[in-house]
Amino acid sequence: MYCVKELVESRGCLQSVPSNYVFPENHDDCIISEEETIPTIDYSLLTSGSPEQRSKVIHKLGIACREWGFFTVINHEVPKTLRDEMIKATEKFFDLSEEDKREYAGKKLFDPIRWGTSFNVKVDKTFFWRDYLKVQVHPQFNAPKNPPGFSEALEEYCKKNRELASELLKGISASLGLEESYLQKTLNVGSNSHQLLVINMYPPCPQPEVVMGLPPHSDHGLLTVLMQNGLGGLQVQHNGKWVPVNLPPDSFVVNVGDQMEIFSNGMYKSVVHRAVVNGKATRISIGTANGPPLDTVVSPAPELVDRQNRHAGYRGITYKQYMELQQSNHLDGKSCLTHVRI
Numbered sequence: 001m002y003c004v005k006e007l008v009e010s011r012g013c014l015q016s017v018p019s020n021y022v023f024p025e026n027h028d029d030c031i032i033s034e035e036e037t038i039p040t041i042d043y044s045l046l047t048s049g050s051p052e053q054r055s056k057v058i059h060k061l062g063i064a065c066r067e068w069g070f071f072t073v074i075n076h077e078v079p080k081t082l083r084d085e086m087i088k089a090t091e092k093f094f095d096l097s098e099e100d101k102r103e104y105a106g107k108k109l110f111d112p113i114r115w116g117t118s119f120n121v122k123v124d125k126t127f128f129w130r131d132y133l134k135v136q137v138h139p140q141f142n143a144p145k146n147p148p149g150f151s152e153a154l155e156e157y158c159k160k161n162r163e164l165a166s167e168l169l170k171g172i173s174a175s176l177g178l179e180e181s182y183l184q185k186t187l188n189v190g191s192n193s194h195q196l197l198v199i200n201m202y203p204p205c206p207q208p209e210v211v212m213g214l215p216p217h218s219d220h221g222l223l224t225v226l227m228q229n230g231l232g233g234l235q236v237q238h239n240g241k242w243v244p245v246n247l248p249p250d251s252f253v254v255n256v257g258d259q260m261e262i263f264s265n266g267m268y269k270s271v272v273h274r275a276v277v278n279g280k281a282t283r284i285s286i287g288t289a290n291g292p293p294l295d296t297v298v299s300p301a302p303e304l305v306d307r308q309n310r311h312a313g314y315r316g317i318t319y320k321q322y323m324e325l326q327q328s329n330h331l332d333g334k335s336c337l338t339h340v341r342i
């Protein structure tokens, strides 16, 4: 089985897409809204703004999580040099020979390093136009040996992402009217937290309108932090339309994951999103799924349920079981949350 990169490169000038990549429904038929944009959060106001600035940005975070499930983060503390290094090392990794990469052709969900294609080739009916590298980076750190320097950049980058996620989680906890530390304390987010690095590579496609980079799905963790190599492709579902995410250079896009929707008892939405591809250049996106420890049972926060005077809308499930559940279902455009809603 070929990865997309090898498929594109082995055919010289690929004119059309093999039929097992062609999606029955054409995604150009969907309604795309170019007018709307996801909200922007100024991270520096969260960490070093005046108390008034901080409370305003917390309020804005709450609106972003409730109404969009997505926001852009600017003025963060992840250096540009480190982000550039991650992109360069990623390109070098995917440029390794197929034989070298095969060493990481992991089969199981929790394998420390997994290189592969599509989502889950065992269950995907149609293949997606993406190759990936997934690395379990916390609480145990893993990294490919090659290319040289990748491991160091990756470790530092993932640590910076955890710091960013941690500050955002404090702000989000406060935006729910809870103590700042409530979310992290309740879900044991800290030294044992799970963090997965997901690198997506979408080679240029001769017929971008008939394939999918990543089909509609929601993310499993608490918060996903994502950067890209300057090329767009991410689209977010909002009020029945697909809204393209136009990321300013050097910013991150952050989204609420399924564990956050469960914890907030549905107040904050883990929104369905997808990645489309283009015909011109390789797009790379680098995400970290920041979650609680794998053995944490995530259920709606008791304080919120009491306050809302409602029942818990989701059954409790460990993060590990949830990830297994997501992997065992094919991505069918619906969120895996349908399996835990009461």
Ligand SMILES: O=C(O)CCC(=O)C(=O)O
Pocket: 198, 200, 214, 219, 226, 233, 234, 273, 274, 275, 285, 287
């Ligand atoms: O490539 C993108 O922009 C989206 C990636 C994504 O949704 C994911 O890795 O879960």
Ligand SMILES: [Fe+2]
Pocket: 217, 218, 219, 273
């Ligand atoms: Fe995603």
